[in-house]
Amino acid sequence: MAPNWRCTSCGTPYPEDGLPYRCPKCGGVFDRADIPTFDPQALQPHEPGIWRYRHTFTLPENAPAVSLGEGQTPLVWDEAFGRKVAFKMEYVNPTGSHKDRGAALMAAFLKSRGVTQAVEDSSGNAGAAFAAYAARAGIHARIYTPAYASSVKRAQMAAYGAEVIAVDGPRSAAAEAARRDADQGVPYASHAFLPVGLDGYATIAYEIYEQIGEAPGAVVAPVGHGGLLLGIARGFLALHQSGLIPKMPRIFGVQALACAPVWAVARGGREALGWVTDQVPTAAEGVRVRWPVWGDALLQIAEAHDGTFLVVEEEAILPAREALARRGFFVEPTSALVWDALRQISNCAPDPIVAVLTGSGFKAPKVSSSPS
Ligand SMILES: [Zn+2]
Numbered sequence: 001m002a003p004n005w006r007c008t009s010c011g012t013p014y015p016e017d018g019l020p021y022r023c024p025k026c027g028g029v030f031d032r033a034d035i036p037t038f039d040p041q042a043l044q045p046h047e048p049g050i051w052r053y054r055h056t057f058t059l060p061e062n063a064p065a066v067s068l069g070e071g072q073t074p075l076v077w078d079e080a081f082g083r084k085v086a087f088k089m090e091y092v093n094p095t096g097s098h099k100d101r102g103a104a105l106m107a108a109f110l111k112s113r114g115v116t117q118a119v120e121d122s123s124g125n126a127g128a129a130f131a132a133y134a135a136r137a138g139i140h141a142r143i144y145t146p147a148y149a150s151s152v153k154r155a156q157m158a159a160y161g162a163e164v165i166a167v168d169g170p171r172s173a174a175a176e177a178a179r180r181d182a183d184q185g186v187p188y189a190s191h192a193f194l195p196v197g198l199d200g201y202a203t204i205a206y207e208i209y210e211q212i213g214e215a216p217g218a219v220v221a222p223v224g225h226g227g228l229l230l231g232i233a234r235g236f237l238a239l240h241q242s243g244l245i246p247k248m249p250r251i252f253g254v255q256a257l258a259c260a261p262v263w264a265v266a267r268g269g270r271e272a273l274g275w276v277t278d279q280v281p282t283a284a285e286g287v288r289v290r291w292p293v294w295g296d297a298l299l300q301i302a303e304a305h306d307g308t309f310l311v312v313e314e315e316a317i318l319p320a321r322e323a324l325a326r327r328g329f330f331v332e333p334t335s336a337l338v339w340d341a342l343r344q345i346s347n348c349a350p351d352p353i354v355a356v357l358t359g360s361g362f363k364a365p366k367v368s369s370s371p372s
Helices: 049-056 097-111 124-138 153-158 172-185 194-213 226-239 261-268 269-277 294-305 314-325 334-347
Strands: 006-007 028-030 073-078 083-089 117-121 140-146 163-167 218-222 250-256 308-312 353-357
Touching: 006 124, 028 140, 049 097, 049 163, 049 194, 073 194, 073 334, 097 124, 097 194, 097 218, 117 124, 117 172, 117 261, 124 140, 124 153, 140 153, 140 172, 140 334, 194 226, 194 353, 218 226, 218 334, 226 250, 226 294, 250 261, 250 294, 250 334, 261 294, 308 314, 308 334, 314 334, 334 353
Parallel strands: 083 353, 117 140, 140 163, 218 250, 218 353, 250 308
Antiparallel strands: 006 028, 073 083
16 A cells, blocks of 8 residues: 655656655655645544554555654743743654654654665764664664764664764765665665655644644744655644644744755745855754755745745854753754744744754764864
């Protein structure tokens, strides 16, 4: 049985078997054919982690509920720049980032396809999450990671038993290495290309709604490939279509100035992409993505629902991380982008504001302006 995915370019449905990460006919990206349907009556409160929302997933029925207790993360209220802000503590997930929500669904999908070994590429958090959930599901994982990625993240992946291979050059070089394996027939469990994780990020929206009892006015999150914020936006769209919230929150996507393709297109149109590079190091290594797979889908949903993209200058990133830590939130530099974003939107974002804290400070404990 295949999940309800279609090629966004030519409409080809996802095949009944195999694990193509792009459309075999045209090379397009597969995505959900519909918006999830959220039905409060269909929740399964006794299922572990995000599996209580299983009815919203596109997974086939034979996919097992692979879980390490991801999700159900706390929502902690604080004040920032004169505004009340709720921090969604995604960094307390089992491997220290929001990626666990996507990795749980990825591992379940791989099991449903009988996969026993798979490759992935990641700058860190997705790799660590994939390594952990592959271990949980009994799948051998090989992960290509840029050599500049945090050594702590690489050590975490290896600890779960993954084969970790460092690749010199930009983030895209690691992706190319994984694609070469895929060309030789190794299943490529791409968290970036396969849409399976988006359903996992949508559960963040369901939880926020359950935690505050209404829709937030604004949601702020970092944007790399764009899957996190797209998933969250679709989750709120699902709640809206189910009649549970009167309107969509405004979404605010944050990128690092060093590599900000979605922000560039939102501001200057597609020609602005020509100026974007991923050759400049940034402390926000988790969002150093030159060609965001979900960039177009995210721009589209942002345009339809008053979304905005922001950029944070390099010099502001580590002070932002320090400001969060001084309030008790120890996050990695990528996550700290939201702090400077909160400063930028403090006079325009509707209440209540929710900011997603994506990755743990333990992933990059050194306080240094050069990425390690
Ligand atoms: Zn296609």
